[in-house]
Amino acid sequence: MENMLIKNNARHKAVNGRLRISEMLLTGILLTAVGGFLDAYTYLVRGGVFANGQTGNLVLLGIRLANRNFRQASYYIFPIFAFLLGVFLTEIIQRHISNDGFIKWRHIILAMEILLLTICFFLPAGRTDRVVNITISFICALQTQAFRSLKGLSYISVMCTGNLRNGVQELCNYRISRKRQHLVNSRCYFMIVLSFVAGAAAGALLIERFGHFSLIFPIALLGIILVMLLLRRQLTDIVDRFGLGWLDR
Numbered sequence: 001m002e003n004m005l006i007k008n009n010a011r012h013k014a015v016n017g018r019l020r021i022s023e024m025l026l027t028g029i030l031l032t033a034v035g036g037f038l039d040a041y042t043y044l045v046r047g048g049v050f051a052n053g054q055t056g057n058l059v060l061l062g063i064r065l066a067n068r069n070f071r072q073a074s075y076y077i078f079p080i081f082a083f084l085l086g087v088f089l090t091e092i093i094q095r096h097i098s099n100d101g102f103i104k105w106r107h108i109i110l111a112m113e114i115l116l117l118t119i120c121f122f123l124p125a126g127r128t129d130r131v132v133n134i135t136i137s138f139i140c141a142l143q144t145q146a147f148r149s150l151k152g153l154s155y156i157s158v159m160c161t162g163n164l165r166n167g168v169q170e171l172c173n174y175r176i177s178r179k180r181q182h183l184v185n186s187r188c189y190f191m192i193v194l195s196f197v198a199g200a201a202a203g204a205l206l207i208e209r210f211g212h213f214s215l216i217f218p219i220a221l222l223g224i225i226l227v228m229l230l231l232r233r234q235l236t237d238i239v240d241r242f243g244l245g246w247l248d249r
Contacts, residue, residue, distance in 0.1 A: 021228050021235065022106055025188060028150040028157065029195040030225050031143060034218040035158035036199025038136055041215065044207050047129040051136040052158040054083050075130070079137040086141025094146075102230075109146040110226040113139050114219055121215045150192065153185055160196050163189050 021027055035052055042051040050056055057076040064073035090109060097105035116139050120132045140158040147157055156162050167189030174182035206214035228235060 021225075021232050022147060023149050023151055025151060025191065027147070027225055027228065028155065028188075028192055030221050031147055031157035032192050032195040033199030033202070034221050035140065035143070036196040036201075037203040037218045037221075038140065038158070040200040040203030041207065041218075042133055042136055044204065045125055045212055046132050046136075049133055051079060051133045052140045054080050054137070078130075079134050082134045082138040083141040086138040087145045090142050090145035104229070106146050107226060107229055109142050110222055110229070113142055114222050114226065117215060117219050117222070121212075121219070125212050150188055153188060155189065155192055157192075160193050163192050163196075167193065 039050050039052045042049050057080050061073055061076040061080070064070070064076065093108055094105045097103075097108060099105065116135055120135055123132055144156055144158050148154060153166070155166070167186050170182045170186035170189060174180070174186060202217065203214065206217055
């Protein structure tokens with residue numbers, strides 16, 4: 001079991017000595033900040049809802065169905081369906097886009113996220129809130145399915161319950177075994193959780209100052225991640241040349 005853990009943590013190193021940018025801690029931090037921001041954005045700007053996860057939508061769907069309020073029940077069906085569609089589409093793209101060329105499947109996913117958020121940026125608050133929330137549910141599904149591993153550890157970048165549980169579990173494992181790898185894993189999870197909180201806090205501050213225009217923030221972060229993925233070789237050379245290995249910790 002311990003050997004498997006070590007192997008999983010080594011998976012984020014790319015083939016031929018190249019970094020696996022998609023599994024870097026820095027990438028996970030940026031993605032999770034996007035997730036925190038989007039939750040704050042839909043809550044503060046788009047009707048007081050949390051569009052990232054679907055647990056709340058499933059609960060409210062059940063309540064509306066129990067009350068035979070089928071019209072309001074339909075309101076929660078669409079974001080759930082959008083999330084399912086996002087997961088399905090990500091799997092299709094992953095299976096049909098070769099990683100041999102310059103453009104890889106995760107590049108396409110990030111480009112789709114940026115494009116859809118840009119469209120949401122131009123949709124006015126109020127009338128289009130439902131459309132935007134459904135779109136963001138779809139975006140979060142794309143991101144959740146495309147980026148699931150952090151230094152070989154499973155994580156979710158658009159919600160925090162699982163990350164909190166895993167962080168505490170790894171901390172408990174360290175307390176029992178005294179093996180440092182568990183402590184490193186726990187640190188990664190808690191940094192991800194803090195990044196989500198920081199993204200939500202940044203969202204609240206930026207929304208208070210700039211309102212709807214603050215959506216530029218997650219678009220910019222996703223753009224940075226896309227550039228990092230596209231320039232993987234150059235980034236690896238920079239890390240090696242200037243001793244910036246801490247970026248991959």
